[in-house]
Amino acid sequence: MPWIQLRIVTDGPHADALSDQLMEEGSVSITFEDEKDTPIYEPKLGETPLWNSTIVIALFEAEHDLAPVVERLKLLPYLGESINYKIEQVEDKDWVREWMDSFHPIQFGERLWICPSWRDIPNPEAVNVILDPGLAFGTGTHPTTALCLEWLDSLDLSDKEVIDFGCGSGILAIAAIKLGAKKVTGVDIDYQAIDASKANAERNGVADQLALYLPENQPQHLQADILVANILAGPLKELAPLIAEKVKTGGQLALSGLLHEQAQEVAEFYSQWFEMEPVSHKEDWSRLNGVRK
Numbered sequence: 001m002p003w004i005q006l007r008i009v010t011d012g013p014h015a016d017a018l019s020d021q022l023m024e025e026g027s028v029s030i031t032f033e034d035e036k037d038t039p040i041y042e043p044k045l046g047e048t049p050l051w052n053s054t055i056v057i058a059l060f061e062a063e064h065d066l067a068p069v070v071e072r073l074k075l076l077p078y079l080g081e082s083i084n085y086k087i088e089q090v091e092d093k094d095w096v097r098e099w100m101d102s103f104h105p106i107q108f109g110e111r112l113w114i115c116p117s118w119r120d121i122p123n124p125e126a127v128n129v130i131l132d133p134g135l136a137f138g139t140g141t142h143p144t145t146a147l148c149l150e151w152l153d154s155l156d157l158s159d160k161e162v163i164d165f166g167c168g169s170g171i172l173a174i175a176a177i178k179l180g181a182k183k184v185t186g187v188d189i190d191y192q193a194i195d196a197s198k199a200n201a202e203r204n205g206v207a208d209q210l211a212l213y214l215p216e217n218q219p220q221h222l223q224a225d226i227l228v229a230n231i232l233a234g235p236l237k238e239l240a241p242l243i244a245e246k247v248k249t250g251g252q253l254a255l256s257g258l259l260h261e262q263a264q265e266v267a268e269f270y271s272q273w274f275e276m277e278p279v280s281h282k283e284d285w286s287r288l289n290g291v292r293k
């Protein structure tokens, strides 16, 4: 079906009201875009943070007459006659198909491959993780995930217990099991991540080695030989005491999801509990490693 979209610039506080108005006008979906370039790295669950200058994009069926819609929007006091808008044709694409076509098997380190579940496995002899991320984060294409996968591949995980804090699609947890870990615990605040991790563990035949928890349900005195957490600098600092107590003395830590400029500060903070090692980098992102004192 062909589509058109109406793009309107407004200020952050009015974006929600404008979105409601556009839905009433018959829009089938609304998205928000930053008019400038101010990244928001990870909103809290249930929050939709908005930029000061937000573009509200409303999708309509192509035959929808947008001229009277724009006239009605001009009556809104926060838009008025000087409304800043644009009407665009939208190319008719199957977006899910498009994304699936762009995701190919990728190798990490020496042994490990992440293979989308709808593709052939290029090397059946390798350690292959078959993945469908569903609605969760974690395909391996993001540098923060890649940094963790390369690190896991470099370790001897035989008989080790691992915690994956912020497990998303389960990509790191399942990679750890396939690389030899005896048991992995995945924790995530998002139930969609728990669902995706469970489905991926079943897809890989390792569900009995992966325990999954929302943070409030996680076992209190759980400790592991290895903990990997790809979250973000803010939560990693907040969670530091909890993360530290989950790693056995002599155990290994990897923290990812940090921008270069944040790495030093987070490393200093974690040095209360860990002997920190040199930082690893990929594109704008850094990974910290440490050994529990």
Ligand SMILES: C[S@@+](CC[C@H](N)C(=O)[O-])C[C@H]1O[C@@H](n2cnc3c(N)ncnc32)[C@H](O)[C@@H]1O
Residues within 6 Å of the ligand: 136, 137, 138, 139, 140, 144, 145, 148, 164, 165, 166, 167, 168, 169, 170, 171, 172, 187, 188, 189, 190, 193, 215, 230, 231, 235, 239, 257
């Ligand atoms: C960047 S994704 C990483 C997913 C996957 N581990 C990977 O490396 O691709 C971060 C994940 O951490 C989860 N998360 C964020 N804050 C958290 C917290 N305080 N406790 C547990 N999980 C959290 C998010 O829901 C998300 O699934």
